[in-house]
Amino acid sequence: QVQLVESGGGLVQAGGSLRLSCAVSGSLFSINVMGWYRQAPGKQRELVAGFTSGGSTNYADSVKGRFTISRDNAKNTVFLQMNNLKPEDTAVYYCSAIAVGSGQVWGQGTLVTVSS
DSSP: OEEEEEEOOEEEETTOOEEEEEEEEEOGGGEEEEEEEEEOTTSOOEEEEEEOTTSOEEEOTTTTTTEEEEEEGGGTEEEEEEOSOOGGGOEEEEEEEEETTTEEEEOOOEEEEEEO
16 A cells, blocks of 8 residues: 655745645555646646656646656655746645555645735
């Protein structure tokens, strides 16, 4: 089993920055891919940034150049650095992993609110 716990959300003014963290525990060897998703009120959950099984990264067009996904393998943590935040970035952000035997696993989410 894989467990994910997000932290780092909060309220920030437009143009500001936040860094989200996702602490990963459990059967780390079973994880194939990881990523950050978000869900704004009334909208579907969408992929924001992720690591592919080959280790490369991909980003939603709306965040390219502003968000950066990274990881610290020694600390079993995945980060999402968010710069130049916009009101439309307001959402609950979820860390997710696809793990063998577990399917897609989700954290509890962390709320990011960007004021104009």
